[in-house]
Amino acid sequence: MLTELSIRNFAIIDSLSVSFEKGLTVLTGETGAGKSIIIDAVHLLVGGRGSAEFIRHGESKAEIEGLFQIDDDKHPVFAKAEEFGLDMNDGMAILRRDISLSGKSVCRVNGKLVTIAILREIGRTLIDIHGQHEHQELMDERLHLPLLDQFGGEKVASALAEYQKLFKRYETASKQLNSLSQNEQQMVHRLDLIQFQFDEIQKADLKLREDEELMEERKKINNFEKIHEALQTSYNALNGEQHAIDWLSVAMNNLEEAAGLDEGLKNSSETVSNSYFLLEEAVSTIRDQLDSLDYDTERVEFIESRLNEINQLKRKYGRNIEEIMEYGAGIEEEVEKLQNRETHIAKLEKEIKSIKADLIVEAKNLSELRQTFAQQLTKKIHQELKDLYMEKTIFEPHFLQTAYTFDELSDRGINQSGLDSMEFYISTNPGEPLKPLSKIASGGELSRIMLALKSIFSKHQGITSIIFDEVDTGVSGRVAQSIAEKIYKVATGSQVLCISHLPQVAAMADTHLFIAKNVRAGRTNTSVKPLIESEKIKEIGRMISGVEITDLTKQHANELIQLAKRLKITS
Structure with a gap:
């Protein structure tokens, strides 16, 4: 409110x-x-x-x-x-x-x-x-059928939902059929194009997050000298006579001796001992990293070439590797459909025929419900008009002819509201014909x-x-x-x-x-x-x-x- x-x-x-x-x-x-x-x-x-x-x-x-x-x-x-x-x-x-x-x-x-x-x-x-x-919402004939459906409540809503679920399947299958039924020459051109795209993506043999890992490796190689110098300086500062680990060893030995004489120094002794062994392990790791450092020119060239290849694919098929792979999976399915076009067309035609048959059943059920609630609505509106001293006024939800057979359904066309077309009609004077509500003065x-x-x-x-x-x-x-x-x-x-x-x-x-x-x-x-x-x-x-x-x-x-x-x- x-x-x-x-x-x-x-x-x-x-x-x-x-x-x-x-x-x-x-x-x-x-x-x-x-x-x-x-x-x-x-x-x-x-x-x-x-x-x-x-x-x-x-x-x-x-x-x-x-x-x-x-x-x-x-x-x-x-x-x-x-x-x-x-x-x-x-x-x-x-x-x-x-x-x-x-x-x-x-x-x-x-x-x-x-x-x-x-x-x-x-x-x-x-x-x-x-x-x-002013022209009101109730005067708009396009809204009359939805209003009747709202009046029908849960029963109509449920029937309409079932119909629309089928209708979506029908739309999807129809679009696929239309796509496959295009000009033969267009289909050949389309197949050539997506086959080339699919082969290009397959040949690249992409791995998820591969580009991120390669960029990280490139960053490491490009900073080889800085990393080597930092590791060497760190190693020299920690290892060797009169350096950090040597002095820490002296502190550890002295604290162990003192802790044997004073129980209160035991925690400090253990802390320094643990630090010594952790630092000794770190020194060993730094030495191994120094030994493994190697500037591989061929690897640098491979990384640049691979990243360039991936970026070319990104410009064509997606913002990242995941999108490229998803695009490849999608066109792989399309390639298969185009290569087996006649088989898929026959399958879709059979599927659409089956869906249409079900649509007729659901549409008929929906229409019958609408007709029932239209009668209830008519009674209620007549009572309301009677209360307003318009007892001679006639109100009627006017339905256009509805088709239920398969052939009529094909000719008539289908929409997401069903097969019904309805408008409120009214006559305010005895003997006068019913006219659309929107035509009333x-x-x-x-x-x-x-x-x-x-x-x-x-x-x-x-x-x-x-x-x-x-x-x-x-x-x-x-x-x-x-x-x-x-x-x-x-x-x-x-x-x-x-x-x-x-x-x-x-x-x-x-x-x-x-x-x-x-x-x-x-x-x-x-x-x-x-x-x-x-x-x-x-x-x-x-x-x-x-x-x-x-x-x-x-x-x-x-x-x-x-x-x-x-x-x-x-x-």
């Missing part, structure tokens, strides 16, 4: 910070006070189109920042964050967007700079904004249809927050009350922010924010104030009667609030 929104230098807003709670938050106020400006700011925060026109006059940039708290660790925002390499610790997402006078935006998610496209991808998992006149009618759909789908979409921007325009009376109840119902499963002019909706609010426009020092500013119950009664009274608020108006407003409380208890 959106818990905090901070806005600076945006339109008529100088500086504004608003806290939001769970449930239904209603924003009301006089026309032009800035209610829609706040929603515009949220829209920009989650990736909406922006421009320099939003910047407050006289300022250099507008700043919008929002804090989202996500309690569900399976929320889709976490998958999106992982996809884009974003840190989402403690279930918190801080989105920020700055818009400069040039019109350019700087976007951040949890402090990390992101593109506007990434901000939009993250934002659409967090907030769903619905306005009366906007207005109060469309608002109610959208609200009915949202009442069903909100709990299946995983959206953290839903914003309704004056979707109740053009309705009144019992329809207005029904809309208020539907909006509240949606708010029981998701945080809902709602701009409304309906007193019925305001009465249902868990939190009521009053938006006001003030003039200070000759500049207009917008303020937001949470209302206590007495203030809420007064504001709802204003919404009912307009300018003049009488005792009767207040009584009516209080009745609406008490009715809303009773409805909340029973809902």
Whole structure:
């Protein structure tokens, strides 16, 4: 849910910070006070189109920042964050967007700079904004089938997963077949090329980490004189008469004699004795290393030649020996396939035929499930529409003809969603034919249809927050009350922010924010104030009667609030 929104230098807003709670938050106020400006700011925060026109006059940039708290660790925002390499610790997402006078935006998610496209991808998992006149997600026919699948829950998800597993196998086998079925001349050229590459890699007879070992040996040989001089000097300093090991022998013998006379010197004697024997062993090792040192010109030439050969292979086939060997293993398999091309083509054709047969079974099962849940969805939507006094409206998930036979499957083509193509159709007047939902005229009618759909789908979409921007325009009376109840119902499963002019909706609010426009020092500013119950009664009274608020108006407003409380208890 959106818990905090901070806005600076945006339109008529100088500086504004608003806290939001769970449930239904209603924003009301006089026309032009800035209610829609706040929603515009949220829209920009989650990736909406922006421009320099939003910047407050006289300022250099507008700043919008929002804090989202996500309690569900399976929320889709976490998958999106992982996809884009974003840190989402403690279930918190801080989105920020700055818009400069040039019109350019700087976007951040949890402090990390992101593109506007990434901000939009993250934002659409967090907030769903619905306005009366804009095309909504539910109006996009491409999303209707996924919405039905979400409504179908685990049963459809499981069937779709099984289908998609097969579909991936089908795609892989089809790509391999297409590759092998290319022009004969192209295949011969390809075989010649990769055969040469494979032979070159095989001839090199590479060993893992060989280049690192050779470079270490080259370093040692190139510093032969320094190493020899250091070893000789060390040996001379340690060995011989009147040198380190000779004096250590004198100390050891004297301490052994003293320790025989004084028990307290025993530890010192043993320490010196151990040091003597360790040093004697080190001297022997240094002597052996000196004896083994040899500047081998032929070895130097071999190392340089071998490293040059390995570097040539790196430029062609990989950044390191491991990648070169992996590339060699890959083309070895391709060489074998091209050399036995006809056999592999026959094998793949047989495999694809088998996969297609299984795909038909899984696709049919998936389609039957979708048809079943489409009927359930239709009943639920009709009930929602009836509650909104649109009982004569007909809703139908419209499926295009589905093919199940092998030949039809080949002609029709396959995609990862199955064989179904579905779009929501609706008829709002008796005797009128069903039409695509996207073709319905906007207005109060469309608002109610959208609200009915949202009442069903909100709990299946995983959206953290839903914003309704004056979707109740053009309705009144019992329809207005029904809309208020539907909006509240949606708010029981998701945080809902709602701009409304309906007193019925305001009465249902868990939190009521009053938006006001003030003039200070000759500049207009917008303020937001949470209302206590007495203030809420007064504001709802204003919404009912307009300018003049009488005792009767207040009584009516209080009745609406008490009715809303009773409805909340029973809902």
